[in-house]
Amino acid sequence: MSYVGIVLFSAFAANAMLVYGFGRLPRFRATGSGWLPQLIALVIVNMLGSTLFWAIRNLVLVPLGLASLDLFIFVLAAIPAMKSLMRVASGGKGFLARIGVAGDELVVGTLSFGVALLVSRSGYRMLEALVASAASGFGYWLAAVVLERIRDRLELSDVPTPFRGAPIMIVSTGLIAMALMGVDALFVKNLVGQ
Amino acid sequence: MAARKVSLVENLAAAAIMGFLSLLLVTAILLTESAASSRERVLIADLAGRSVTAKPSAIDDPACSRVFPLPGKNGDEFGAVIYMRSRSGTGRAAALFAGSGQLEAIRLVDGDSARLDFDQGDWFSSFLGKGADDAYPRQAASARDPAAVSGASESFAETAGILERMSLLIRTLGKERG
Amino acid sequence: MKTGKDPFVPNPILGGLVGVFPLAAAAYSLANGLVLGLGAALCSIALASLMPALRAIAPDRLRAPLSLGISAALALLYSDLIALVAPVTGIGLGVYLPLLAVNSMSMHILRGGHTPLLKEDSATSRMIIVLREAMGFFLVALLIGAVREAAGFGTLVFPAVFANGARLVLTKGAPLLLLASPAGGFILIGCSVALYRVILRKAARRIP
Numbered sequence A: 001m002s003y004v005g006i007v008l009f010s011a012f013a014a015n016a017m018l019v020y021g022f023g024r025l026p027r028f029r030a031t032g033s034g035w036l037p038q039l040i041a042l043v044i045v046n047m048l049g050s051t052l053f054w055a056i057r058n059l060v061l062v063p064l065g066l067a068s069l070d071l072f073i074f075v076l077a078a079i080p081a082m083k084s085l086m087r088v089a090s091g092g093k094g095f096l097a098r099i100g101v102a103g104d105e106l107v108v109g110t111l112s113f114g115v116a117l118l119v120s121r122s123g124y125r126m127l128e129a130l131v132a133s134a135a136s137g138f139g140y141w142l143a144a145v146v147l148e149r150i151r152d153r154l155e156l157s158d159v160p161t162p163f164r165g166a167p168i169m170i171v172s173t174g175l176i177a178m179a180l181m182g183v184d185a186l187f188v189k190n191l192v193g194q
Numbered sequence B: 001m002a003a004r005k006v007s008l009v010e011n012l013a014a015a016a017i018m019g020f021l022s023l024l025l026v027t028a029i030l031l032t033e034s035a036a037s038s039r040e041r042v043l044i045a046d047l048a049g050r051s052v053t054a055k056p057s058a059i060d061d062p063a064c065s066r067v068f069p070l071p072g073k074n075g076d077e078f079g080a081v082i083y084m085r086s087r088s089g090t091g092r093a094a095a096l097f098a099g100s101g102q103l104e105a106i107r108l109v110d111g112d113s114a115r116l117d118f119d120q121g122d123w124f125s126s127f128l129g130k131g132a133d134d135a136y137p138r139q140a141a142s143a144r145d146p147a148a149v150s151g152a153s154e155s156f157a158e159t160a161g162i163l164e165r166m167s168l169l170i171r172t173l174g175k176e177r178g
Numbered sequence C: 001m002k003t004g005k006d007p008f009v010p011n012p013i014l015g016g017l018v019g020v021f022p023l024a025a026a027a028y029s030l031a032n033g034l035v036l037g038l039g040a041a042l043c044s045i046a047l048a049s050l051m052p053a054l055r056a057i058a059p060d061r062l063r064a065p066l067s068l069g070i071s072a073a074l075a076l077l078y079s080d081l082i083a084l085v086a087p088v089t090g091i092g093l094g095v096y097l098p099l100l101a102v103n104s105m106s107m108h109i110l111r112g113g114h115t116p117l118l119k120e121d122s123a124t125s126r127m128i129i130v131l132r133e134a135m136g137f138f139l140v141a142l143l144i145g146a147v148r149e150a151a152g153f154g155t156l157v158f159p160a161v162f163a164n165g166a167r168l169v170l171t172k173g174a175p176l177l178l179l180a181s182p183a184g185g186f187i188l189i190g191c192s193v194a195l196y197r198v199i200l201r202k203a204a205r206r207i208p
Helices: A003-013 A035-064 A067-077 A079-090 A094-107 A110-121 A126-155 A166-179 A185-192 B002-048 B123-127 B154-176 C020-026 C030-057 C060-085 C087-096 C104-110 C123-153 C182-202
Strands: B057-061 B064-070 B077-086 B089-098 B103-111 C155-157 C167-169
Touching (some): A003 A126, A003 A185, A035 A067, A035 A110, A035 A126, A067 A110, A067 C060, A126 A166, B002 C060, B103 B123, B123 B154, C030 C060, C030 C087, C030 C104, C060 C087
Antiparallel strands (some): B057 B064, B089 B103
């Protein structure tokens, strides 16, 4: 698949939140980091995690015939390094600190691990894996921003009591996911070619 | 100095725990691999109609982990169990390739029965005889029986992609074996 | 709210919203719900059993990486086991099995669970709470998978290893295919959470 195809596929057809269910209900306002630092943190953490995962798996473990150990070695070797990097960034000032704080929360979770596992096990080359992970981060951010807007509107709506808060947000996530059901690998291939 | 010693002992203890876990995992992986390999050998032997005795070649593909060579009088054949996964479901098939990469036989072993996409009709036959110089069909419309493939399905394209990769890989393996 | 000897343990999925997203995406059949729910429950029980020992031998600075390492090892062992006994379900679940390492249930256990524990709570009572949470997670994951498969495909297929692959055809065709997709999963779980809240309110219970 071309790079444009990989971006479209990873951001929409294989959206990390709406199709794969990685991460959790986003709470950007609660974390106070803001949307732009969240986007940058998402893309950086995904790219860093996926690159390290890809390298550990394909350059070290596959030649040894131990590819199934990928997650374990990643947790031991890469996560402490990524955590340290984010903590150094969060100790900085201003915008960098906000990226660091947002990134620190993202390092250990189903989103960063899931994207890293997916792109490393999909047979992508390193640059393709990098592009796919960045696009996944962007796709997740986009879905989160849409949901955040929906949350704003729902707060002003007369939602039945049992549905207030999380339930209506989960149902809304499902409705947004429905919009992406028509976009699959075949659609992307037909759109941008092989 | 004493604090350093304590820290060193703690680090060593942590390393020992992780080392033990690594050993446990490696043992589990080796056992699983061996069992999975034996099962795949049986499935391929069943499809090929003869016993598979040669050692498999390990490959790193999302759809397949090993290829079994089947030496024969008319040149080598290769057998593999492939895993197909799409939004429409999951399926496992045993496939037999000629050394040129051409698909000679394929049989669905089992599938994610909740999603019947891989199970409907005999649409695997659309791929038979393809490979080598004759590429796999890219669109369901060009297949023998498009209706059986439920239109232009993602699973059809996914299977075509997997078989194409396998075909290329087997051509390389075939050349390596002379 | 009852506390002390009989604390109210809300369901981790419906009450604590633990693991909702992966379940919505992956638990679209009875087999998937069973394997995912069982994996999350077993991993969380194993983690909870190992945590006291880890607290005793590892200093604070090493505890987090060690517990994550143990969690990853448990998830990979479980993935290997599933690849052996139910290969198609294992392949279908793909990355969700290794992801049990950082799945919300494991993280939830590593953080101490949802129910506030009292100082005088013994290790046994803590373990009982973990067991109840794990059981709650497993049962709801299984139920979600079964309902989605029954409504989405009109079938109930038992994994080969558990019931010899028995297949129950409830209806011809797929009555409500949407429920089998991630979108349907989200909608079903959202409605289930709301229903759970109604039930809790009727029983005069509150999520701590």
